[in-house]
Amino acid sequence: MTGDADRRSADDAAEADSLVDVRGVTVGYGSDPVLSGVSLSVERDELVGLVGPNGAGKTTLLKAINGVLDPDEGRVLVDGDDVHDLSSRAASRRVATVPQDTTVAFEFPVEAVVEMGRTPYHGRVRRDPDAAEAVERALDRTETTRFRDRTVGSLSGGERQRVVLARALAQGTPALVLDEPTASLDINHQVRTLALVRELTREGRGALAAIHDLDLAARFCDRIAVLADGTLQAVGPPETVLTGERVAAAFDTAAAVVPSPVTGTPTVTPLSDASADADSGVPVGEGESKRPGPLVESDPCVHVAGTGQTAARAVAALSAAGATVTAGVFPAEGLAAGVAREHGVDPVVAPPFAPLDAEAEASAREQLGGADVAVLAGRAPPSVRALVRDHDAVVRVTDPEAGTDPGGDASTVATASPATVVETVARVEGSRLPADD
């Protein structure tokens, strides 16, 4: 590719290392830009995940990279050359695309569709000599060989998606852009598809994939790029980019981000209305001035036990309201434990679905002993319920989704919203104080 090297300007050569180099791209349809000033690079050997809410411009960015859309400002370099200066034939030898919409009404056999990936190598008359082998390899790697003779129309959505991936593979390009490659796949094929894409990058390709599922993105991508409001919010390894705060800002919903107990990569759980509740606090009593944390003044020590989202939300709400929170016993590596750590609480944890060991039981008992109020949130194993039941001021929070009462015969039952948790805790705590004095 010496010819290409010659054509590079000195400016380009300085950053020619990156396979895909998006530089300050402003692009859109018509006069309103969808994206403004986006810069992003994709290296060889790298899978970059593009995440962001619907309408953030993920597809638009991919179309600017594969040459379908011309940027209003900025440049997109692929392998050192501006992709919009290349013929579409030359560009399609560098970037292959797995489009989002693969439901086209046509009755071509699978093999013929995969063979279309060789289009940029065919002459008007002369045929591409490598086509057969490239097609075989692409069919093989995407596990589509067995339906090579079936028509695309007769396949399921997931199979069709793999055929389109095979077509992109047959293109034999150094760069791949994928628009929601796992959108119509079952969990098995989601994982296998992304594993394949990652494997392809390990062979020297670079890939940029728009992925809706943040957990999958975190698990398979080397880096994550967060796109929201038409700009790039953050780029980096999943652990640093996917934080609760950033996800909340980008997707406009509160979320808990904790490492997956299985893969160790971040998993994201949206927390319904938790953030709104935590921000606004509880409605304060008449005549009282509005304060950010209704529990700041009394600063009660509250111990939260339980599991899942309910416990996580209780921890988040109480700690936002100003209480000193201790927590446990939580399932190790679970959502509740993760959220507790995000709020600076070191929870007592135990392996889920296992008998409570003596050490954890002792720590939890000690923390409960120091707590003014105990909160039992969501389901909890009998051993944990028994522990909490010994406390003299217990608030039970039922799991709003499952509707299950955590059980126990404690004093108060608060439901659903974390706001009522705070309110109830305040009431229980207030009624308890005189007794102590």
Place this chain on the structure above:
Amino acid sequence: MGTGTETETAEAGVLPGGLRSTTARAVAWSAGLGVVLVVVVFASAAIGPVSLSLPVVAKASLNAVAIPAGVSLTAATVGLGDATTTLPVPDLSYTYPFAFQVDGTAETIVRRVRLPRIALGVVVGFALASAGTVMQGFFRNPMADPSIVGVSSGAAVGAVATIALSVSLPFGIQGAAFIGALVAAFAVYLIATEDRRTPVATLLLAGVAVQTFLGAVVSYLLLRAGESVEQALYWLMGRLHTATWTDVEATLPVAAVCFAVLLAHTRDLNVLLLGEEDAHTLGIEVERTKRVLLAVSSIVTAAAVAVAGVIGFVGLVVPHMLRLVVGPDHRVLLPTSAIAGGAFLVATDTLARAGPAELPVGIVTAALGAPFFLYLLVTREVHSL
């Protein structure tokens, strides 16, 4: 470039399996349909007011087979009104490889009367079916036919204006129709093109609007046509009975060249079926390819319509029938549709002239084609490309 190994390790000279079978399928189907075409041609040449035996027809037809041997320029005098001028006109000389002994009357009937008409039917059917196949793929619309971009209505205006206003043009009604067709198609293209992009949906709508407008022009011209209205109506209905070898000579090269160009774009047409954005990412220069396909199919349609008038449904129905048989791959579909189109038009024209009163062939193709298309539609055989 360490990443190029994918494409570089393959052994040179290995033909893709899919390609081999595609080419083989195209050749096999074309050969089979070619046989059908020859049978239809001979049968048609035998049918008529004077019944001729097949051996006589075969011999006379083979005697008519001509191979161009050379080109010379001759001076032709053309007149426009009072002014006449002399133009050099290319004149082909032919050699005839066959010389069977055939009865003189029979030979005259076959060579002078029936064969020009049959040959023109083959060429026009071939041209219309080729253009129809390409237009349906191009527009990704099963209702597209060669006249969709206004070619036929443009030709109609050119032809009817010449007839109705009794203009004597050096290039005749055919020339006026041909020019009218191309002007209309180009106008539709210009209207639909903005910022060097031509969305097919816009093209389709512009085509419909222009067709409607030109239809109004034709109607007005017919009102003004006076005694020549019958000739104009015959032209509009599509007819082959005025066919001459000159018509064949003029149309055949255009059809052959256009067909070759379209055939070279069949792979691109396949990829375009995936949608324009996908086609772009697969290396198709979408707008340029669309321009070529549009221009070439308009020219081939214009050439056919100019000599035969508006013959409907050949370009619509024949590609659909063949798609049911050979599948959507244009590398097979285009040549087979073209040959089948030739056979179809000759067969329907034979019907048109076999009855007690001769009908314009356009009536027969529409009368047979429309119900057949509806049958395909109702049985859900045709619902997409």
